Amino acid sequence: MNGQRRILPKIIGLVVLLAIVGGGIMSLGGLTGQECFNNAAGCLVASGADPTLANLVTIALGVTLVATFPLLVTILLIWVERKIAARIQDRVGPNRVGPFGLIQPIADVLKLLGKENITPAGADKLIYNIAPPLMVASVLLIWAVIPFTPYHVGADLDIGALFFVAVASIGTLSVMMAGWSSNNKYALLGSFRVVAQLISYEVPLALSLLVPVMLAGTMSLVGIVEAQQGMWYVFMVPLSAFLFFISSQAETGRAPFDLLEAESELIAGFNIEYSGMKFAMFFAGEFMHVFTNGVLMAVLFTGGWSGPFAYEAPLLALVWLLGKAGIWYFLSLLVRNTLPRLRIDQLMNFNWKFLVPLSVANVLVVALLLRIIQDTGLAPAPELATDFIANIPQTVVLLIGNIVMAVVTLVMLRNQGRAARLAADEPAGSAAVPAVGD
Amino acid sequence: MNVLSEWAFIGLFFVLAPLLPALPIVLGVALAPRKPNAIKTATYECGLETVGDTWVQFKVQYYIYGLIFLVFDVEMVLLFPWAVAYRQLDMFAFVAGLIFIFLLTDALFYAWAKKALEWG
Numbered sequence: 001m002n003g004q005r006r007i008l009p010k011i012i013g014l015v016v017l018l019a020i021v022g023g024g025i026m027s028l029g030g031l032t033g034q035e036c037f038n039n040a041a042g043c044l045v046a047s048g049a050d051p052t053l054a055n056l057v058t059i060a061l062g063v064t065l066v067a068t069f070p071l072l073v074t075i076l077l078i079w080v081e082r083k084i085a086a087r088i089q090d091r092v093g094p095n096r097v098g099p100f101g102l103i104q105p106i107a108d109v110l111k112l113l114g115k116e117n118i119t120p121a122g123a124d125k126l127i128y129n130i131a132p133p134l135m136v137a138s139v140l141l142i143w144a145v146i147p148f149t150p151y152h153v154g155a156d157l158d159i160g161a162l163f164f165v166a167v168a169s170i171g172t173l174s175v176m177m178a179g180w181s182s183n184n185k186y187a188l189l190g191s192f193r194v195v196a197q198l199i200s201y202e203v204p205l206a207l208s209l210l211v212p213v214m215l216a217g218t219m220s221l222v223g224i225v226e227a228q229q230g231m232w233y234v235f236m237v238p239l240s241a242f243l244f245f246i247s248s249q250a251e252t253g254r255a256p257f258d259l260l261e262a263e264s265e266l267i268a269g270f271n272i273e274y275s276g277m278k279f280a281m282f283f284a285g286e287f288m289h290v291f292t293n294g295v296l297m298a299v300l301f302t303g304g305w306s307g308p309f310a311y312e313a314p315l316l317a318l319v320w321l322l323g324k325a326g327i328w329y330f331l332s333l334l335v336r337n338t339l340p341r342l343r344i345d346q347l348m349n350f351n352w353k354f355l356v357p358l359s360v361a362n363v364l365v366v367a368l369l370l371r372i373i374q375d376t377g378l379a380p381a382p383e384l385a386t387d388f389i390a391n392i393p394q395t396v397v398l399l400i401g402n403i404v405m406a407v408v409t410l411v412m413l414r415n416q417g418r419a420a421r422l423a424a425d426e427p428a429g430s431a432a433v434p435a436v437g438d
Numbered sequence: 439m440n441v442l443s444e445w446a447f448i449g450l451f452f453v454l455a456p457l458l459p460a461l462p463i464v465l466g467v468a469l470a471p472r473k474p475n476a477i478k479t480a481t482y483e484c485g486l487e488t489v490g491d492t493w494v495q496f497k498v499q500y501y502i503y504g505l506i507f508l509v510f511d512v513e514m515v516l517l518f519p520w521a522v523a524y525r526q527l528d529m530f531a532f533v534a535g536l537i538f539i540f541l542l543t544d545a546l547f548y549a550w551a552k553k554a555l556e557w558g
Contacts, residue, residue, distance in 0.1 A: 059443055063450045067458055113462070116470050121479040122492075129463075136459035144451045155447040162518055163448075183492050184481050192496055196503050203510040210514070214521040272482060277466030281459050345557030348503070352546070352555045356510070360543050363517075364536060367524065371532045374525060 066154040070143050071136075074288045078105040081287060081333060088337040108280075115276035123273065124181035131178035132274065132281035138170035139289045146295055147222045149305050149317035160221040161213055164296065165206050168251065171285070172198040175253075178282070179270035190269030193344060197257065200351045201250035207359035208243040211366050212300045225304035229386035234301040236398040237366060239405060241301040243359050248293040249332055250351075252286060256339040257347060294329035295321065302328075358409060369401045502554050506546065513542045 079094065079102055086093025094101030119125060145160040147153040157163050172195055179191020213219055215236065216227035234241045250257040271282045298304055298321055307320035342350065373379050373394045380390035481488045520535055549555060 055443060056446075059447050059450060063447060063454055067451060067454050071458060109462070113466050113469050114471075115466070116472060117463075117467055118474065118478055120481055121476075122481070132463065133456040133459040137455035140455040140458065141451060144448055154451070155444040157444060157448070165514070180493070185488070185492050185494070188492060188494070192500055196500050199507040200503060203507060203514075206514045207510075210517055210521045213518065214524045217522060217525045219518060219522055276470055277463045281463060284459065348555070348557055352503075352506070353550070356546065357543070360539060364539060367532055367535060370524065371529060375529075379525075 062154060066143055067140055070140060070288055070292065071284075073291065074284055075105045075109075077287050077291055077329075078108070081290075084330070084333050085337050088334070112277055112280045117276045117278060118273075120183055120273045122183040124183070127177045127181035128273075129278070131174045131181065132278040132285075134174040134177070135171060135285035136281055136288065138167055138174060139285050139292050141167040141170070142292050142296070145221050146299060147225050147304055148321060149314035150311050151314050152318075153222055156220055156222045159219050161209055161219040161224070164221075165202070165209065169198075169202060171251075171289070172202075174285075175270050178274070182270070182273035184273050187270050187272050190272070194253065194270060196344075197253070197347060198251060200348060201247045201257075201355075204243050204351065204355040204359040205247040205251060207356070207363055208240040208247065209300070210363050211237050211240040214363075214366060214370065221299055221304075225299055225306065227385065228303040229306055230380065230384075230388055230391035231395050232301065232303045236395050237301075237362075237402055238399070239358075239362050239402045240366070241297070243355060243362065244300065245293075245297060245328070245331070247351075247355060248296065249335060250347075252289045252293060252332075254286070254290065254332075254336045256335070256342050258341055290332055291325065291329050294325035294327075294332065297328040298324035362405065365401055365405055366398065369398055373397055499557060502549075506549055506554070509542055509545055513539070 082104070083093040083101070094104035097103040097107045119128065142164055144154040145157050145163050147156070175194045175198070176191050179187045179189075179194070182188070212224050212233050215233060216224040218224065218227070271279060274282065302324045304324075305317035305321045307317065310317035310320060378393040378397060380387060380394070384390035481492075516538070517535070520531065520538075524531060524535075
């Protein structure tokens with residue numbers, strides 16, 4: 001028992017150590033070659049390279065860096081997730097391989113490398129083999145538009161938010177391919193459910209994404225982060241953040257929305273016929289997706305890289321981004337480990353009869369409030385857009401609107417629940433339970 | 439960076455993103471033993487031989503959800519430009535958006551009333 005309790009100071013110590021090392025590297029980066037750190041192409045040209053070639057090399061280097069980073073983070077995340085899940089369930093978690101069990105994920109990877117890849121007879125081989133890398137790719141591609149620091153972003157697309165919605169739906173395709181090609185009835189049933197679930201929850205996801213886009217006036221994620229310098233959107237439109245959080249949790253297919261796996265009903269769902277490294281890729285994709293959602297929450301609603309000294313020390317900005325993402329990630333793990341699984345009809349009802357109407361209403365209310373804010377001059381002047389004080393009036397108006405909307409929703413839900421309970425108390429054979437909003 | 443190199447980045451990313459996870463899979467195939475036999479490659483269902491064709495017909499409810507999703511997906515594509523320009527537009531933009539969203543929400547409530555959203 002004593003040994004278990006002492007782990008927390010150790011973790012804090014580790015974080016402090018990492019911060020010190022990070023700070024050291026950061027100050028080194030600041031002292032030497034700021035030019036090469038912030039503008040690799042310019043640095044190459046300065047050392048005598050052909051501009052076109054320098055540009056291409058920089059792009060290739062950037063792609064490799066941005067694509068490898070989340071994969072490496074995932075290895076650590078597997079440990080973090082298992083440790084946190086263990087704490088919540090009153091267990092110790094991995095603690096044998098390496099200090100605090102830190103090497104456990106690497107040991108797992110080595111083990112999985114040696115596992116035989118069994119392809120079931122009658123599988124559609126091409127589709128069967130394409131599905132696992134596609135699952136990881138759909139999550140990796142989101143990182144291409146994430147702004148890491150004020151100066152470092154993969155690609156600052158004008159349509160960043162739309163790009164996110166587009167590539168995230170590739171994951172649905174991959175799950176469908178895996179389930180269909182496995183030639184297994186359980187896998188197929190699992191993937192039917194997945195497609196129904198994932199496309200359904202994409203609607204509130206994209207509708208709640210509209211609100212930050214509307215507030216910032218741009219679809220570029222870089223622009224959205226810069227527009228939040230004055231005030232984070234989570235304080236302006238908490239309801240959108242809440243809707244985005246729930247529907248992105250459903251998009252990852254984790255508890256309470258883990259119907260695509262449903263171990264006790266479908267043995268494992270779509271990935272049942274996979275083994276070895278291919279099986280591992282589905283899980284790597286899932287672990288990465290949860291953290292990517294944390295990063296997106298940070299970028300869209302809590303100001304991304306913004307924080308003290310973000311402009312002076314780009315590495316510190318990265319720390320802010322990952323720190324905020326880590327908090328959202330932890331919340332997501334907390335939800336995953338404490339809530340029970342929903343039934344499929346409850347899941348669909350929750351989406352179509354609660355989340356979708358609420359997110360449509362949310363878009364309309366924010367639109368109306370923004371119109372009022374613009375017309376009454378409560379909006380900050382363009383040159384004061386990043387000022388905290390100038391943002392307070394519009395934040396108060398939007399926040400009150402959100403609170404009113406939340407209270408109205410809760411009252412409606414309460415009345416609905418009461419009506420359903422009264423109907424259930426009546427003798428059998430009487431009127432059926434009315435649907436929400438009937 | 440100009441616009442072209444932004445898209446060059448995305449293009450290269452689309453190539454690399456499936457390749458990176460494919461790398462460990464190829465490595466796994468190279469390192470792992472490969473001894474398939476009839477029992478090992480049999481479909482993993484109940485321990486019994488599987489009965490009938492796997493690729494069965496599916497419940498029509500999935501199709502109806504797909505149709506409703508399509509309505510909202512198209513709505514979103516048209517709403518994103520509206521949202522981007524919203525701060526620069528006048529009251530007319532709000533009313534136009536309101537009517538547009540109302541028409542589609544109407545479709546959702548119609549489907550709801552027709553019991554298209556019941557799973558049973």
